[in-house]
Amino acid sequence: MSGLSASVAPVLFKAACPDCRCRFELAAGALRLAIGASRRTTFYSFTCPECGSAVRKPAGERIVELLTGGGVRTLRLHTTA
């Protein structure tokens, strides 16, 4: 039984904090993704583990795919008329 590895590895996303400029890896549970009606309202957010700052960054299509595929909690924003 060589080369045995865990079938489900914890997914980690590399992120950086714009406030303290720390770089770290976040588990899927530490990230949240909000998908809005337009690109301007589609973003992901997390809390910096170093300084506690709430970070929000725009998420492009590729990032959205990455995050949803990694099991990040997704919130779909609906525009109310």
Ligand SMILES: [Zn+2]
């Ligand atoms: Zn920070």
